[in-house]
Amino acid sequence: MRKFFIGRTIGFSIVVILIGGYFLLNHYIYTEKQGDGGFQQDYKNVAYIIDGRPVLLVDGYAEEEMATGSASKKVTHYFGNEAYGDLNNDDISDIAFLLTQDTGGSGIFYYVVAGIKTDTGYRGTNAIFLGDRIAPQTTEIRDGEIMVNYAERMDGEPMTARPSVGVSKYLQIIDDELFELGR
Numbered sequence: 182m183r184k185f186f187i188g189r190t191i192g193f194s195i196v197v198i199l200i201g202g203y204f205l206l207n208h209y210i211y212t213e214k215q216g217d218g219g220f221q222q223d224y225k226n227v228a229y230i231i232d233g234r235p236v237l238l239v240d241g242y243a244e245e246e247m248a249t250g251s252a253s254k255k256v257t258h259y260f261g262n263e264a265y266g267d268l269n270n271d272d273i274s275d276i277a278f279l280l281t282q283d284t285g286g287s288g289i290f291y292y293v294v295a296g297i298k299t300d301t302g303y304r305g306t307n308a309i310f311l312g313d314r315i316a317p318q319t320t321e322i323r324d325g326e327i328m329v330n331y332a333e334r335m336d337g338e339p340m341t342a343r344p345s346v347g348v349s350k351y352l353q354i355i356d357d358e359l360f361e362l363g364r
Contacts, residue, residue, distance in 0.1 A: 223302045223303055224276050224296030224303040224305075225259050226238060226240065227296060227303050227304065227305040228305050229294045230305070231280070231282060231292060231307075236257050238257065238259065238280075241258065242256075242257070242258055242259070243256070243257040244256050247284065247285060253284075253285040254285060255282065255283070255284050256282070257283075258280065258282075258283075259278065260280055260281045260317065261279060262278055262317050262319065262320040263277070263278045263320065264321050264322045264327065265322065266322030266323070267322075267325060268295055268297065268325055268327070268353075268354045269325075269354050269357075270325065273298045275295060275296060275297050275298050275322075275354075276296045276298075276303070277293060277294070277296075277322055277327040277329075277352075278293070278320065279291055279292065279293055279294075279311070279317055279320065279329070280292045280293075287340070288314060288340075289313065289314055290312075291311040291315050291317060291331070292308035292310055292311060293308065293309050293311060293320070293327065293329050293352060293359075294306055294308045294309075294359070295327065295352075295354060295359055297357070304357075306357070306359040307358055307359050308359075309350070309359055309360075309361055311329065312333050312348075313340065314340060314344070315331045315332065315348075316331055316332040316333075316343075316344040317329075317330075318347075325354075326351055326362070327351070327352040327353070327359075329349070329352070330347065330349050331344075331348055332346060332347055332348065333348055334346065
C-alpha cells in the first residue's frame with residue numbers, strides 16, 4: 182500500500198511539473214518573444230524614414246510644420262494595404278503597408294514601408310516612394326519579397342487624369358534596409 186501511495190505521489194508530482202512547465206513556457210513565448218500582451222499591433226507607433234528623415238507615427242499619424250512658425254503642415258497617414266510575412270529570414274512574421282504624405286499642395290504622395298518584428302515590438306524601415314495620387318490595389322509578401330500593385334497615369338497625362346496603367350513594384354529587405362528590386 183505504501184509503494185502504491187509513493188508511486189502515485191511521484192506520478193502526480195510529474196504531472197504538476199509538466200503542466201507548470203507548459204504554462205511557464207507559454208508565458209515566456211507570449212511576453213518575452215512577442216512583447217507584452219502577445220502580438221503587438223504597434224507598427225502604427227514606430228518611426229519610418231521618409232526622404233532621409235525619421236517620421237514618428239502615433240496611432241498611424243504624424244504631423245510637422247513645413248517651416249518653423251509656418252501654418253503649412255506635412256501630414257503622414259497610415260493608409261493600409263497590409264501584408265504579413267517573413268521579410269528578414271528570422272521565421273517571424275513582419276508587416277508591409279502603405280503610408281501617404283500630404284505636404285500642403287495638391288499631391289498625395291504614397292510610400293511603402295515595412296515593420297520588422299523584434300522581441301520588443303516593431304522596427305520601422307525606410308520608405309520607398311510609389312507615386313503621387315496613384316490608385317493602390319494590393320500589397321503581398323511572397324518568399325521574403327514585397328509586391329505592391331497600383332495604377333498610375335500614362336506618361337504625359339495630366340495629374341487630373343484617372344490612374345489607368347497597372348504597375349507592380351517588388352521590394353526586399355537587405356541589411357535592414359528596404360530596396361526596390363529591378364524587375
